[in-house]
Amino acid sequence: MQFVINRDRFVHSVQHVSKAVSSRTTIPILTGIKIVATKEGVTLTGSDSDISIESFIPTEENDKVLVEVLEEGSIVLQAKYFAEIVKKLPEGQIELSVQDQFATTIRSGSAVFNLNGLDPEEYPRLPQVEEHHVFRLPQDLLKNIIRQTGFAVSTQETRPVLTGVNLTVENEELICTATDSHRLAMRKAKIETNNTELHFENVVIPGKSLSELSKVLEETDQLIDVVVTESQVLFRLNNLLFFSRLLDGKYPVTKNMIPTHSKTEFKIKTKPFLQTLERALLLSREGKNNVINLKTLEEGEIEITSITPEIGKVTEKIKSSDLSGEDLRISFNGKNVIDALKVVDSEEIHIVFTGAMSPFVVRPTEHDLALHLFSPVRTY
Template identity: 60%
Template sequence: MRFIIQRDRLVQSVQDVMKAVTSRTTIPILTGIKITATEEGVTFTGSDSDISIESFIPAEEAGDEIVEIKETGSIVLQAKFFSEIVKKLPLGTVEMQVANSFQTIIRSGKAEFNLNGLDPDEYPLLPQIEEENTLKLPADLLKTLIRQTVFAVSTSETRPILTGVNWKIENGHINCIATDSHRLAMRTAPIEGAENSSYTVVIPGKSLNELSKILDDNSDLIDIVITENQVLFKAKHLLFFSRLLEGNYPDTSRLIPTESKTDVVVHTKEFLQAIDRASLLAREGRNNVVKLSTVDNGFLEISSNTPEIGKVIEEVQTDSIEGEELKISFSAKYMMDALKTLEGTEIRVKFTGAMRPFVIHSLNDENITQLILPVRTY
C-alpha cells in the first residue's frame, strides 16, 4: 500500500474515526485504526464493537485530486500514535507506505516516521446491514434532536435501557425520549418517507453524543438505517454504526401530567440566570436543591439555603401566574439542563403540586417537552 494524501483531509478523517476507538477494549486490534486504499480512495475505520465509524476520502472530488493512489492495500495502525503524528506533520501532503511485515512509513516534508502496523485481516468486519427500515433527516435537525434529549439519559448501569434514547417512528413522525427516572426530555419532529413505518428502537446515549460531534451543521440529508440490533447513519463519505440497546423501554406517556394546578409563563433567560445564581450556594448541599415559590404581584421567589454556607433569595418577574399558590424544590442542574434546550424567549411551566412532576415547554412550541421530578425537602 502506498499513497499521497492532503494532510488536512487526513487529519479530519482520523479525528472522526478516533471517536469510536477506546483504549479499554478486550480486543487488542480495536485500539488501532484500519486504513484501506483502493483505486477509488482511502477508507479509515475505528471501532470499539459498540460504535464503528468509517470515513472515506475519495481520490478526487470536484475535479481536484485529494489522494494519489500508488499501490492499493490495507494496514492497522495504533490509533493513539497515528492520530498524534498526523496532527503534527509539517507539510500539506503526507505520503504513507507499507513495507515488509506491516512496517508503515509516514513521510511529510523532512519528517519520516516508522510505525509497527498490525495485520488488517484480523480487524473485525463491520456489520452487514439490510436496508429495509430507512429514513432521512437533515443533519442539523438530527443534531438538534440529540441535543434536546441525550442529556437526560441515565449514567447508571443498573437499568441499562435508560442509558439510551428511545426513538419511536410512527405516523410520519419521530419521537425521541430520554429519562433517568428523575427527569425526562422528549422531542417530536416530522420525517419524510416514513408515513407507513412504525417501529421503536433505543440508541445508546454515548453513540448519539459521538455522532453529534461528527455531523456538520447543515441541511444535508442523513440516511438512517435501522435493523434488529444495529443502527447505521450514512452521511457523505461517512458511515456511523451503533449497536442498539436490548429490552423494553418503559412507557413514559403515563409520567406526563395532562392537567396542571399552577401555570407560570416566564422569560427563559432571566429564569435560567436566577436559577444559576441560586445554585451557587446550593452546590455543596444535597442535590444542589433550589426552592421556588409563587409570591404576590406576579413574581416567583427563587432561593437556596445551605446552613454552613449561606442563603440566597431572588425575585423573578413573570408574564403570568395562574392557579394555586405553590412552593416546590428541585435540582438546579436538572432545571438548567432543561432550560438550555428550549427554543424561544419565553417558557410555560405547568405544576401539578409540590410533590408531582412538572412540565416545561417553549411558549409557542409543544414539540419539546421537559419534565422534572421535584425533590422532597423537610
C-alpha cells in the same frame, strides 16, 4: 500498499474515526485504525465494538485529486500514535507505504516516520445492515435533537436501558425521549421517508454514541440517512458511516408520565429564569441534592430560595406572566432544571404544575416540539 494523499483531508478523516477508538478495549486490534486503499480511494475505520466509524476519501472530488493510489492494500496502525503523527506533519501531501511484516512508512516533506502495523485481516468486519427501516432528516436538526435530549440520559448502570435515548417513529414523525427517572426530555421532529407506513419503537441508542455522533455532524441542512435494524443503527453522511449498537431492554412507556391537567401554571422568560436558578445554586453546590424552592406570590411574582444551613441562604424574586391556578410551594433539583433551560430554543417557557408532590412540565412557548418533565424533591 502505497498511496499519496491530501494532508488536510486525511487529518479530517483520521480525527473522525479516532472518536470510535477506545484505549480500554479488550480486543487489542481495536486500538488501531484500519486503512484500506483501492482504486476508488482510501477508507479509514475506527471501532470500539459499540461504535464504529468509517470515513471514505475518494481519489477525486470536484475535479480535485485527493488521493493517488500506487498500490492497493490495507494495514492497521496504532491510533494513539498514528493520529498524533498525521496531525503534526507539515502541510501538503502525505505518503503512506507498507512493506513486509506490516512495517509502515509515513512521509511528509522531509519528515519520515516508521511504524509497526498490525494484520488488517484480524480487524472485525463492520456490520452488514439491512435497509428496511430508513428515514432522513437534516444534520443540524439531528445535532439539535441530541443536544436537547442527550443530557437527560441516566449515568447509572443499574438500569442500562436508561443510559440511552429512545427513538420512536410514527406518522412520519420522530420522537426522541431520554429520562433518568428524575427528569425527562422529549423532542419531536418531522422526517422524510420513502415508506409512509414506517413505524418502530423501543430503539434505544446509547447516550455516549449520540454524543460522539454529534461531534461529526455539521451545522448544515444536508440530509443524513438513519437506518435502524434489530441490534444496530447506522447514520450515513456524505463519505462517512457511523454505526452504533442498540441497548437491550424495554424502555419505559413515558407517554403516561406526562400530566394532562394543571393546578398552577405560568409563563416566564427563559434566560432570566435560568440566571436566577444559577444564582440560587451558588450556595448549594456542596450539597449533593441541589435543592431549589419555588413559591408563587401576588401579582405573578415567583420567589426562588435555596438554603444550605452551614453556608447560608439566597432569595430572589422574578416576574412571570399569565400566572393562574392555586398558590404553590415546590422544591426541585435545580441542576436538572438548569440543564434543560440551557437547551430550550425559545425565549419564553410555559411551566405547568400538578401539585407540590407531582411532576411538573416545562415547554417552549414558541413551538410544541419539545417538553421537559421533572420530579419534585421532598424536603421534609
